[in-house]
Amino acid sequence: MKELFNKHSGKFFALFMTLLLSTLGYFLYFAPVQGLENKFIYLMKEHGYIILFFWGMLEGEMGLVMAGLLTHTGDMNLFIAIFVAGLGGFAGDQVYFYIGRFNKAWVHKKLHGQRRKLALAHLLLKRHGWPIIFLQRYLYGLRTVIPISIGLTRYSGKMFAFINLMSAWVWASITIIPTWYFGEEILIVIHWAKEHWYLALPLAAIIGGGISYYFHTVTDKKLKEKHEI
Template sequence: MKEIFKKLQPHAGKILAFIVIIFFSFLAYNLFQAPVEGFENSFVYLLKEYGYIILFAWGMLEGEAGLIMAGLLSHTGDMNLYIAIFVAGLGGFAGDQVYFYIGRFNKSYVHSKFKGQRRKFALAHLLLQKYGWPIIFAQRYMYGMRTIIPISIGLTRYDAKTFAFINLISAWCWAAITIVPVWYFGEEILKVLHWAKEHWYFALPIALGFGGSIIYYFNKASKKNTKKEKEISNEN
């Protein structure tokens, strides 16, 4: 079994891509075949029918939207809160483990495919050297570094078992921090969504303004990261 695992590790990225394609094809088929009318009803049916599977996959991609969905479904009773946190955390853990092993066993591929990200890799190595294991715990909340940090740690000699342990605890904390507040304030969130649906002409400008603020924040954060990367590059 260990020999099979070792042979598969160098192809972790390709395996992940294949699984993602199969998964979304499965969802698209079931969305089309849903025994209800209307796209919205079909989507809700899909979430209720395959909620945990979707949540696991969304967790692998580390999308907070999937966790928000899980929080709302937990509030309405269509999901179990504790199982949702467990499954979402496992998905986040699995995704980062794949990225870690891409770095560990595909170094030449990483160096050729991520040439434009050299400064980010340098920043990730510097953060790991400066802060140690807490950077593994915090990387899920670092815009623009979520994928880079696990891959860059894989490129080093960092112990795989230690990374896996910290990564698992971090993933479950990330899932709980996102899902629990949505579950707790679920009634208020559902009221807001219902109001937005009924008064879309008011909700649309608000959503655009909110979305624009988020884009502005992330652009600012990206420029800040770029500045740090340049400072590191100049130091080297």
């Protein structure tokens, strides 16, 4: 049974995430309030820590920001929110790590189009060691690839789990605590963005495009350096 699960852990995880997102969509649809934002807030208030855990597995900062705002308004406890979000982030990367560890042939087949990112992840781990595990949550475009690629190597599973857990709690802290502290200012900005969406949307697109361009440029540069070596 264990071998069967290990062999098909990637498929089981994909099925789990499909069921999770379908369930979230169901509850969002039937939430007794109007507007997508209000529906999310309603669910966070009613089932906050459960949703935060699974949102943490997806490593979505938006969920942590919402949790930070709810801690600011007193609807969630700051320390519990950080603890739960960190556990979710930890669990998500552990799953990706063991997908790589026990499904090497499946990973190489399914992530064939991501082979450049896999190569970059291996290069970063070889050059920088454990700090890459700690920092991988902040590497846009490599969050999923790095734990999978490390699972493909002989890197210690226990060491990865320890570094991953510490990293997840730091990630949750530096996202939730500033949101909690500057909650009032953030709510003012959100209110402004709602009223001036015609300015907020282009600004967000420019910032997002700039970040994406920057990290893709860094990726290409690292791969070129590897081939030159």
